[in-house]
Amino acid sequence: xxxxxxxxxxxxxxxxxxxxxxxxxxxxxxxxxxQIEENTAKSRELAYKLYxxxxxxxxxxxxGMDTAxxxxxxxxxxxxxxxxxxxxxxxxxxxxTELDHDFLWRIHNAVPRRGNxxxxxxxxxxxxLVVRVHNLVPEDExxxxxxKINAFEELLVEGGVTLMKCFLxxxxxxxxxxxxxxxxxxxxxxxFSRADLAERLLWDDYQKxxxxxxxxxxxxxxxxHIVPSDRKWYRNLVVSQLLLETLEGMDPQFPAPEAGLDGxxxx
Amino acid sequence: xxxxxxxxxxxxxxxxxxxxxxxxxxxxxxxxxxQIEENTAKSRELAYKLYxxxxxxxxxxxxGMDTAxxxxxxxxxxxxxxxxxxxxxxxxxxxxTELDHDFLWRIHNAVPRRGNxxxxxxxxxxxxLVVRVHNLVPEDExxxxxxKINAFEELLVEGGVTLMKCFLxxxxxxxxxxxxxxxxxxxxxxxFSRADLAERLLWDDYQKxxxxxxxxxxxxxxxxHIVPSDRKWYRNLVVSQLLLETLEGMDPQFPAPEAGLDGxxxx
Numbered sequence: 001x002x003x004x005x006x007x008x009x010x011x012x013x014x015x016x017x018x019x020x021x022x023x024x025x026x027x028x029x030x031x032x033x034x035q036i037e038e039n040t041a042k043s044r045e046l047a048y049k050l051y052x053x054x055x056x057x058x059x060x061x062x063x064g065m066d067t068a069x070x071x072x073x074x075x076x077x078x079x080x081x082x083x084x085x086x087x088x089x090x091x092x093x094x095x096x097t098e099l100d101h102d103f104l105w106r107i108h109n110a111v112p113r114r115g116n117x118x119x120x121x122x123x124x125x126x127x128x129l130v131v132r133v134h135n136l137v138p139e140d141e142x143x144x145x146x147x148k149i150n151a152f153e154e155l156l157v158e159g160g161v162t163l164m165k166c167f168l169x170x171x172x173x174x175x176x177x178x179x180x181x182x183x184x185x186x187x188x189x190x191x192f193s194r195a196d197l198a199e200r201l202l203w204d205d206y207q208k209x210x211x212x213x214x215x216x217x218x219x220x221x222x223x224x225h226i227v228p229s230d231r232k233w234y235r236n237l238v239v240s241q242l243l244l245e246t247l248e249g250m251d252p253q254f255p256a257p258e259a260g261l262d263g264x265x266x267x
Numbered sequence: 268x269x270x271x272x273x274x275x276x277x278x279x280x281x282x283x284x285x286x287x288x289x290x291x292x293x294x295x296x297x298x299x300x301x302q303i304e305e306n307t308a309k310s311r312e313l314a315y316k317l318y319x320x321x322x323x324x325x326x327x328x329x330x331g332m333d334t335a336x337x338x339x340x341x342x343x344x345x346x347x348x349x350x351x352x353x354x355x356x357x358x359x360x361x362x363x364t365e366l367d368h369d370f371l372w373r374i375h376n377a378v379p380r381r382g383n384x385x386x387x388x389x390x391x392x393x394x395x396l397v398v399r400v401h402n403l404v405p406e407d408e409x410x411x412x413x414x415k416i417n418a419f420e421e422l423l424v425e426g427g428v429t430l431m432k433c434f435l436x437x438x439x440x441x442x443x444x445x446x447x448x449x450x451x452x453x454x455x456x457x458x459f460s461r462a463d464l465a466e467r468l469l470w471d472d473y474q475k476x477x478x479x480x481x482x483x484x485x486x487x488x489x490x491x492h493i494v495p496s497d498r499k500w501y502r503n504l505v506v507s508q509l510l511l512e513t514l515e516g517m518d519p520q521f522p523a524p525e526a527g528l529d530g531x532x533x534x
Contacts, residue, residue: 073347080347082342083350158518183531192524
């Protein structure tokens with residue numbers, strides 16, 4: 001499959017024109033699950049080679065509205081890869097210490113080391129999303145952040161970090177259903193927070209902030225992927241495929257052994 | 268299965284009397300693999316509940332001689348658990364910055380947060396193992412570290428961290444075979460380092476250091492487990508079983524939902 005997730009750098013990220021229920025090709029839930037399993041087996045091998053090679057890193061950035069499925073994507077797509085080869089980092093509200101630094105300080109600190117895959121569950125993009133929607137810093141400050149983010153990501157790319165940035169695109173109606181089911185299904189209720197309802201009222205502001213972030217930070221070396229996410233199985237399939245294709249593109253290799261090992265006998 | 272991995276606090280850890288090829292019960296490679304798969308499925312659910320509960324943490328410490336299989340244990344036992352619920356931390360030679368602090372500073376910093384499982388691939392025990400064998404600090408300094416480790420682990424336990432400390436016990440002959448196979452099998456050769464041969468010459472010193480560490484730091488609340496590890500499949504089975512039993516003992520629970528959610532309709 002080649003789901004068209006990217007869009008041209010410099011062009012607008014018209015997410016309101018992209019159908020979150022879209023399915024490219026003939027996939028259904030069952031065939032997608034089988035494909036994900038196959039992808040995971042291949043990604044596991046490539047992740048191990050990346051780890052052995054110990055020269056480069058992969059950073060997966062997951063962003064999306066509440067309930068878009070960042071946690072679910074990690075659970076389905078990343079479970080089954082040797083955890084020694086990667087780390088998940090969830091970014092929540094910054095601590096006082098983190099706020100005592102520039103907004104990229106805590107992000108930089110969490111960038112995956114050589115040989116590893118890092119997954120950011122939310123990221124520095126929150127600093128032009130929630131921060132913008134809630135006016136947590138003045139407009140002339142957040143407006144400058146897009147360029148800073150691009151410069152930061154360029155630094156990472158040149159330092160050997162491949163970026164795979166995914167926007168999990170859900171509809172407002174799908175979010176409504178998912179929030180309601182957290183209320184209605186007893187075993188999901190612990191996940192529900194009233195704060196989610198308050199955020200939902202700001203839906204349009206968030207969509208606009210996402211469009212700007214995706215448009216302004218969609219560079220050749222660090223492109224955004226827009227992942228239709230109203231169907232969980234399709235969202236998982238697309239991210240699984242992107243992960244595999246990204247690792248295949250990196251083409252990691254086992255390192256050369258030390259020279260002169262021939263004939264050594266261990267006593 | 269109930270493999271007897273623990274020994275009485277206050278008694279000696281006579282690892283030289285424990286057969287690294289020992290198998291308790293009727294297990295073989297196939298039945299062990301099936302059991303590990305079953306255990307992983309259960310541990311995955313419990314890890315998710317621990318994560319949802321968000322009150323306590325589990326810290327798995329893996330120690331063992333070179334080639335004992337710390338990496339292999341992580342790969343087999345931990346792959347298949349949602350990586351969002353845990354992190355692996357490998358401790359290598361301390362950096363200059365780390366050496367500018369006491370030996371527990373970098374360890375403390377890596378302790379898993381609430382709701383998470385942390386796995387230490389090597390740990391603070393290296394500071395009474397390699398440090399002792401190579402005289403990296405004076406004897407009167409490393410001798411004091413056992414008590415410091417016990418006090419530190421008590422702090423963790425009282426702070427809600429359950430400890431599961433595993434010594435992967437291999438024989439000198441098994442290590443010889445594993446090192447030789449890294450030399451002889453081309454796809455494994457990148458793992459071989461001449462430094463491993465130099466360390467192997469210090470086998471007896473390491474065994475003595477391990478016996479002391481296990482004896483002195485085998486407390487009621489943070490006991491050591493001695494895992495026969497010459498047979499990889501049995502080692503994996505025992506650690507898998509210990510992980511499951513530890514999580515079952517913690518018995519994590521989904522948190523209570525916010526009060527007053529009945530009847531809310533999401534608009």
